[in-house]
Amino acid sequence: MVSQEMYRLGANRSCIRDLFEYGLKKAAEIGKENVYDYSLGNPSVPAPEQVNETIRDLSLGDSLALHGYTPAPGAMDAREAVAQDLTARFGMPIAGADIFFHCGAAPALVSVLRALAVDGSEVITPAPFFPEYRVFSEGAGHKFVVIPAEEKTFQIDPEAFRSAVNEHTQAIILNSPNNPSGVVYSEETLKAIAAILEEKEAEYGHPIYIIADEPYRELVYEGLKVPFIPNLYRNTVVCYSWSKSLSLPGERIGYVCIPQQTEDHDALFAAMAGAARAAGHVCAPSLQQQIVRHCVGIMPNIEAYDRNRKLLYEKLTEYGYSCVKPQGAFYMFVKAPGGDAKAFSDAAKELNLLVVPGADFGCPGFFRLSTCVSYDMIVRSLPAFEQAIRKFC
């Protein structure tokens, strides 16, 4: 007498969570220092000190204002601070009214997907992709279409993309810097995608939106710039979260930005707000809205993540692993020795090395490492990586 679809979603836990909990149990048995857990993408760099200072300052102010309801899209001062930051950084006029705060990027994405769900609609994403995209898209009522991975570079093959688009396509989810590959889609890739979409929009006579899911935008290395997709393609909606950039993943603060240039801007904004309302969204946490208002310009300290990335990339390739060098985020997506990532992950588990097999990301031949871990753990884990590959070569 309960919904079987909801039961299935609740009872079948993700293999990431399963591995993580296995790691906790194992650590209790053999000591935390002997388990090399690369499962979860939980930031290992604390929030900038300004965040906690802001919290203390705010807690001394007007309690009713601080903890009271805000309008559903958020407090206008906070929305405007975010809009001004975007405008200054990317040269596109964004207004406070184009921003809608959500409890993180996940419900932001869900609201946009539900707003775009019509009879027979489809949503496309290139592999590898964050596994919840499937849950969110199918849950909203879309057919979820995956473009096979371009495994040499993890960019997007324009011809594979073109053949996935049809008149039912409502949106493309792009996640750059990408979880799990760490790749940043190049301007060249994005321009090719934009050109195809413009052609298809004209052919089918309706907008096709890019949903740019960008929680890792500020986590890029070697001075690389992540293209702001609304500058390359008119019908782009941006979903964002401060989970990674301000290390606030538990606090659930993010937004949807629908730039004024977007076709059907007002209808799309209203439908997204309606989807949020139907999900029981009242407002994003009010204290967190004020934190991002005051801290929106603060860039994360990515030094530790970069150091991890360099060490792991150097050592793993030295041992014979094959991997596209990540340009952003805090993941590495490594080719599984032997070709079967599930088998490799199981073998690695026996060495207390926890890596996530790539099937749920749309790439069963790869495994993911979350590199937001301690440098010391990486150093301690290296012999296990060296041993694991030997089992398959």
Added chain:
Amino acid sequence: MVSQEMYRLGANRSCIRDLFEYGLKKAAEIGKENVYDYSLGNPSVPAPEQVNETIRDLSLGDSLALHGYTPAPGAMDAREAVAQDLTARFGMPIAGADIFFHCGAAPALVSVLRALAVDGSEVITPAPFFPEYRVFSEGAGHKFVVIPAEEKTFQIDPEAFRSAVNEHTQAIILNSPNNPSGVVYSEETLKAIAAILEEKEAEYGHPIYIIADEPYRELVYEGLKVPFIPNLYRNTVVCYSWSKSLSLPGERIGYVCIPQQTEDHDALFAAMAGAARAAGHVCAPSLQQQIVRHCVGIMPNIEAYDRNRKLLYEKLTEYGYSCVKPQGAFYMFVKAPGGDAKAFSDAAKELNLLVVPGADFGCPGFFRLSTCVSYDMIVRSLPAFEQAIRKFC
């Protein structure tokens, strides 16, 4: 090309919000002190000082732990603190594992409703009711069935209730203390409802759940106790929020409690978790989880609300208004002079007195006052109340 259902929900704002924004505009024109705004249920008593002290203490601790992801149902220490508090207060063994933190009571309710949505399912609520129950129930896919109000007492007429239950009934939403009436359902009422439900469960061979939506549980006057419905009826699920009791409405912290005694406990808990997952729930705000962990035993200061209630009830009845005396929450649901609450609300608006007509609450002959306002505003507004009734008598 957007979902028409979501568009309608986003574009048709509630009349409460409309009135509230009208009030802000009017206040800018003629001065805040000349507008008597009874529209919104935003607490007017600040959070207990311990809440802001706890925030400061926590902000000095381990930032990674404080702001990091928790498991989807919440941090176990916080879940256990809530469970222990419930067990101590209501004498029913509740475990931490029975608690699932949500971003407020609204998404908690939505998750339970989605978990219970099956082909042809129905959800019942007695009028008057919080208008979003309709949005949440229909959005989940249920038929929404309203039992006409018992306007003399705003209790529930057992025979009207009995005739609304059928084999498709999956749940009853009960909100006590009630928004908008302020009434607390008596043990007698609840026992009558429970007896009917037990009879119908046996007849149809499946559980029918009471969903007890209880954000106002701690806001009761004259020492009244609100019955804990799981003690009266086995298949009760409790939805709660600290929005009102700790004056944290903007912070979005609440829970679902599914007591162990509940039929199909594990399946229902899993389906509720699955519904949360599909909506993009990752966890409730982590800082707020720790606040409720530390402040769960603090009772609200209801003195100001009680003072407002007494003054308004005394004066309004003196002027000739008719109203069931509220026992809890911070609302009064008053019979509209002339019988048409929309006409009365419009007339009151001309006196800068903003009251919400009751149609959306299922009672078009009544209007709602939110009494969580300043005492001074009530005093200033009394001549307008006196004038308004004269227009209809």
